[in-house]
Structure formats: structure tokens, C-alpha cells
Amino acid sequence: MWRGGHSQSAIARLLDRTPGGIRHVLMQTGGYTPTDRQRSTRHLRSDERELISRSLASGLSIRSIAAELGRSPSTVSREINRNGATETYRAVTAEKRAWQCAERPKACKLQLNARLRRLVARKLALDWCPPAANSWLAQGNLSRES
Numbered sequence: 806m807w808r809g810g811h812s813q814s815a816i817a818r819l820l821d822r823t824p825g826g827i828r829h830v831l832m833q834t835g836g837y838t839p840t841d842r843q844r845s846t847r848h849l850r851s852d853e854r855e856l857i858s859r860s861l862a863s864g865l866s867i868r869s870i871a872a873e874l875g876r877s878p879s880t881v882s883r884e885i886n887r888n889g890a891t892e893t894y895r896a897v898t899a900e901k902r903a904w905q906c907a908e909r910p911k912a913c914k915l916q917l918n919a920r921l922r923r924l925v926a927r928k929l930a931l932d933w934c935p936p937a938a939n940s941w942l943a944q945g946n947l948s949r950e951s
Contacts, residue, residue, distance in 0.1 A: 856870070857870055
């Protein structure tokens with residue numbers, strides 16, 4: 806039915822199921838093709854990163870690079886600082902990093918940080934509610950906890 810052009814909602818109604826359940830089955834059976842990843846027009850493109858790299862190598866200022874790109878100087882400055890500063894900026898590396906940072910789903914902080922995970926578990930074991938533990942962490946207490 807899906808390949809015949811019927812919508813997930815129509816299929817769900819016919820089978821007395823939820824559209825989400827139909828989507829799940831379609832994804833598992835190969836009937837659903839995910840859309841290609843696309844960047845927002847607000848993000849720098851690879852050709853813009855190349856221009857930044859060449860301009861830095863020729864000694865141009867951030868403001869002149871930004872004017873040439875038609876972007877804000879702060880956008881160019883953040884891009885450069887995020888990817889190695891003026892002496893070590895490389896467009897290919899910056900482009901690769903941008904795609905990696907945009908990947909979804911992302912691992913949560915508790916999954917990536919064992920120390921944070923133990924600390925949160927300790928607070929929850931003391932009957933702290935999650936908002937209280939979050940507020941306590943937001944005050945910078947993680948660095949003080951041993």
C-alpha cells in the first residue's frame with residue numbers, strides 16, 4: 806500500500822493501527838527511505854570555508870573575509886576559532902567537523918561522562934528530584950565534587 810502511494814495515515818486507518826506503528830514497520834522493512842541530510846542556508850558551505858582558508862593564508866583580515874562572503878564578521882571569527890585559529894584553520898577539517906557535529910541522534914552527556922553519571926546517580930539515590938540535581942549542576946558544582 807505504501808509503495809502504491811497510500812499515506813501512513815490511510816494505511817493505519819485500514820489496519821486499525823496508529824500512524825506511528827505503520828512508520829515503525831515501514832522503517833524496519835525497508836519501505837521507508839530517509840531524506841538526505843541537508844544543511845540550513847545559515848550554515849557555512851564548503852566553498853565558503855575554502856575561501857576562508859585561502860584568505861587566511863594570504864593574510865586577509867576577518868572583516869575583509871566576512872565582507873567578501875557577505876557574512877557577519879562574528880560568524881567568520883567563530884568559524885575560525887572553532888576550527889583551529891588563524892594559523893591552523895583548514896577548510897576540509899572544518900567541513901568534516903561540521904558534518905560530524907550535525908549528526909543525529911547525539912549521545913547524551915550522561916552516556917559520555919562516567920563521572921557525571923555517577924554524581925547524578927548519587928543525587929537521585931539521595932531522593933533529589935531531577936530538576937534539583939540539574940540546578941545544582943548548573944551552579945558549577947561538578948568541578949567541586951570529588
